[in-house]
Amino acid sequence: MKSAGTCVTLALAHLIATTLADANDGRADGGAVQCWAWGYEKENELACYGQLYSEEGGFEACLRELDQNPTSAGYCGPWEGSAEQWISTCHGLDIVRVTPGCSFQVKLEDGSIHDFNADTHVCKAPGCDSVREIRVFPSDGSTPDSDAECWVGLYADCFSGQEVWLNEGHYGLHDLGIGDSVSSITVQGEGCVAELHPHHTGDGEAWYFSEGDFNCDDFGAHADHDSASEVVIYKAPEGKCSVALYADCFSGHEVVLSEGHYGLHELGIGDSVSSIRVHGTDCVAELHPHNKDDGQPWYFIEGDFDCNAFGKKAEHDSASEVVIYTYKRVQKCTRIPVAQARKLGASQCNSTTSSPSVSLQIR
Numbered sequence: 001m002k003s004a005g006t007c008v009t010l011a012l013a014h015l016i017a018t019t020l021a022d023a024n025d026g027r028a029d030g031g032a033v034q035c036w037a038w039g040y041e042k043e044n045e046l047a048c049y050g051q052l053y054s055e056e057g058g059f060e061a062c063l064r065e066l067d068q069n070p071t072s073a074g075y076c077g078p079w080e081g082s083a084e085q086w087i088s089t090c091h092g093l094d095i096v097r098v099t100p101g102c103s104f105q106v107k108l109e110d111g112s113i114h115d116f117n118a119d120t121h122v123c124k125a126p127g128c129d130s131v132r133e134i135r136v137f138p139s140d141g142s143t144p145d146s147d148a149e150c151w152v153g154l155y156a157d158c159f160s161g162q163e164v165w166l167n168e169g170h171y172g173l174h175d176l177g178i179g180d181s182v183s184s185i186t187v188q189g190e191g192c193v194a195e196l197h198p199h200h201t202g203d204g205e206a207w208y209f210s211e212g213d214f215n216c217d218d219f220g221a222h223a224d225h226d227s228a229s230e231v232v233i234y235k236a237p238e239g240k241c242s243v244a245l246y247a248d249c250f251s252g253h254e255v256v257l258s259e260g261h262y263g264l265h266e267l268g269i270g271d272s273v274s275s276i277r278v279h280g281t282d283c284v285a286e287l288h289p290h291n292k293d294d295g296q297p298w299y300f301i302e303g304d305f306d307c308n309a310f311g312k313k314a315e316h317d318s319a320s321e322v323v324i325y326t327y328k329r330v331q332k333c334t335r336i337p338v339a340q341a342r343k344l345g346a347s348q349c350n351s352t353t354s355s356p357s358v359s360l361q362i363r
Contacts, residue, residue, distance in 0.1 A: 040075055095120070152233050159186075185214045243283070283324065292323050
């Protein structure tokens, strides 16, 4: 039970934050941005709650309701902006709001850090009741350093327009204001992967982006423009392989597989593969026209192979089986066929024998 004095304090704090935002787009004196964030612990008390998880636009309806009743639904905060200082929050946060022109980071109990630049339904990502600390700062400043290994920038245009930066985690892009809008992407961090989905993470239509910058043209070769609804960002463990097979040129029927041995006819893509993506350190996809013992392997190491690149290594619409595995580079030499060595990019060892040897061992 809050005392009357506490309610007055909360209302005044919210009034300060919203007045600053309305008057000067978050600028306290027309110059420096004054940032505030505040939150809500009881989303179930909102009249919009029934729409929040079932209808597109439900979160926006809740924000409108909160504009009318700013200290309802378990209000807590506000937290004044300070890029240098973490501030403890209440532990039951469902929603976090921020003044326009400002961004914020939240730290979870496990120490992980998540970034946002707009009002956010934290129950969707990183999770209800998961936030323990926050820091708030102007969006036009540099993001505070953190221990995150992966950083991903999503853009609504070609490295311009609306921009959202995220680190490891699972995010609903509509909640971040960039759903069905992404047209280019930057992935920073060795071994980092951004996995975009047009509907949700279980839709079977993953679009993978490994470390690098993907402008509008490059993005379009991997994914559909203005179509991503969710993103999962992670650092792929060494040896973790993900292979996407396509019946057309990165389009048409798609099957995503991890390490193992698969019959492609059973997966509905037998004699149909025309392009392939192989993701994961030291990963290999070994396709066969008949079976894995037919003596006709087609090797694909880490990378993206469109229809033209695929046709230089294998026959279109002919693969019946695939074996996906990692190979381990070792110091000692071992003998493998010359054709296999070339396809895997292995280097020849110094040897006095006439048989080809390479510094590579297949697991």
